[in-house]
Amino acid sequence: MVxxxxxxxxxxxxxxYSKHWLPRPVSSAPSKQGRPQSNSTxxxxxxxxxxxxxxxxxxxxxxxxxxxxxxFSLRNMVRKLGGMDDNxxxxxxxxxxxxxxxxxxxxxxxxxTDTKTNNLRMVLHQIYVxxxxxxxxxxxxxxxxxxxxxxxxxxxxEMGVESFISAAF
Amino acid sequence: xAGRNLPLEAPLRPRYVGAADVAxxxxxxxxxxxxxxKAGGLIYHREFHEGLNKLSVxxxxxLAGTFHGVHAITKNLCxxxxxxxxxxxxxxxxxxxxxxxxxxxxxxxxxxxxxxxxHQPNIxxxxxxxxxxxxxxxxxxxxxxxEMPIRCDAFDRHLASYIKPRQ
Numbered sequence: 224m225v226x227x228x229x230x231x232x233x234x235x236x237x238x239x240y241s242k243h244w245l246p247r248p249v250s251s252a253p254s255k256q257g258r259p260q261s262n263s264t265x266x267x268x269x270x271x272x273x274x275x276x277x278x279x280x281x282x283x284x285x286x287x288x289x290x291x292x293x294x295f296s297l298r299n300m301v302r303k304l305g306g307m308d309d310n311x312x313x314x315x316x317x318x319x320x321x322x323x324x325x326x327x328x329x330x331x332x333x334x335x336t337d338t339k340t341n342n343l344r345m346v347l348h349q350i351y352v353x354x355x356x357x358x359x360x361x362x363x364x365x366x367x368x369x370x371x372x373x374x375x376x377x378x379x380x381e382m383g384v385e386s387f388i389s390a391a392f
Numbered sequence: 393x394a395g396r397n398l399p400l401e402a403p404l405r406p407r408y409v410g411a412a413d414v415a416x417x418x419x420x421x422x423x424x425x426x427x428x429x430k431a432g433g434l435i436y437h438r439e440f441h442e443g444l445n446k447l448s449v450x451x452x453x454x455l456a457g458t459f460h461g462v463h464a465i466t467k468n469l470c471x472x473x474x475x476x477x478x479x480x481x482x483x484x485x486x487x488x489x490x491x492x493x494x495x496x497x498x499x500x501x502x503x504x505x506x507x508x509x510x511h512q513p514n515i516x517x518x519x520x521x522x523x524x525x526x527x528x529x530x531x532x533x534x535x536x537x538x539e540m541p542i543r544c545d546a547f548d549r550h551l552a553s554y555i556k557p558r559q
Contacts (some may be wrong), residue, residue, distance in 0.1 A: 227471035289465050296462050304444045305490040312488055317481035318470045335471050
C-alpha cells in the first residue's frame with residue numbers, strides 16, 4: 224500500500240494542509256501557461272479529452288482546487304442520490320484511489336493512495352481525532368480559522384502525520 | 393429477493409444465460425443504469441430497484457453532466473507520472489455508504505454508469521453484458537440516431553430480462 228498525498232480542506236473551501244509523499248509528476252509545460260485561448264482550445268470541441276490531452280501546466284495549488292471541486296461535486300451527487308445521511312467514501316480510477324472523510328464541522332480529509340488500498344475512512348478519522356484535534360484545535364497559539372493553512376502545519380502535527388502514516392502502512 | 397422467481401421459462405433467456413451466470417442469480421441488486429454520451433448528455437436512464445432517491449429527469453441530466461466533468465478532472469489529478477501509451481483513466485468505481493457506482497467507458501467515449509448495492513460482486517461482468525446488449529440492440533438498430541436518447545424497445549426488453557429476474 225502506498226500513500227501519494229494527503230489534504231485537509233476547511234469549510235471555506237480552502238486547502239489548509241497538504242502533504243505529498245511522491246514528487247508531483249513533471250508537467251510537460253515548462254511554465255504555467257495562461258488560460259487557454261478560446262479560439263484554440265474551446266472553439267473546436269474534441270470530446271472530453273480537451274482537458275486531459277493538454278500539457279498539465281498546473282501548480283500544486285491548482286491541483287488542490289481541482290481536488291476540492293471533485294470531492295465537493297461527488298459529495299453532493301452522493302447526497303442527492305443516497306439521501307442526506309449518505310456519505311461519499313472513496314472513488315478509484317485505474318491509477319489511484321481517493322479516500323474521503325468529512326467531519327460534522329465540514330472539515331474535509333482527503334487521501335490519495337494506490338488502488339489496492341482498502342477503505343481508509345477509519346485512518347482519516349483517527350488523524351482527525353488523534354492529531355488534528357490534539358495538536359491543532361487544542362493548540363492555544365493556533366487561530367480558530369486557518370487562512371492559508373496558518374497554524375495547521377505545526378511541528379507536532381507534521382510529526383504525528385508522518386509517524387502515523389508510516390505506522391499504518 | 394434471493395432465489396425468488398427464477399424465470400426458467402423466460403422468453404428471452406437462452407442467449408445470455410450460461411451456467412456461470414446461474415451461480416450469481418441470487419445476489420444481484422442493481423438500482424439503476426445511466427448511459428452518458430461522449431458530450432456528457434444523458435441518453436438513457438432506468439431504475440430497476442428501490443434504494444436510491446427518486447430524482448426528476450432534470451436532476452438526472454444534471455447528474456450526468458456533473459459526472460462527465462468530474463470524470464475528466466479525475467484523469468488529470470493522477471499523482472503518478474504519466475506512462476506513455478497508457479492514458480490515465482477517470483473514475484471507475486465510486487463508493488458511498490449506501491450504494492456503489494461502477495463506470496465503464498467505451499473506446500468511443502460513451503459511459504455506462506451502474507448503481508448497485510455496496511458489496512455487489514461481479515459488476516464488471518454485468519456492465520459488460522449491458523454494453524453487449526447496447527451494441528446489439530441500440531447500435532444495430534437502423535432507426536437509432538447516434539448520440540441521441542435511446543428509445544429502443546428491444547434494448548429495454550432485453551435489459552429487463554437480464555437484470556430484473558435476478559433481484
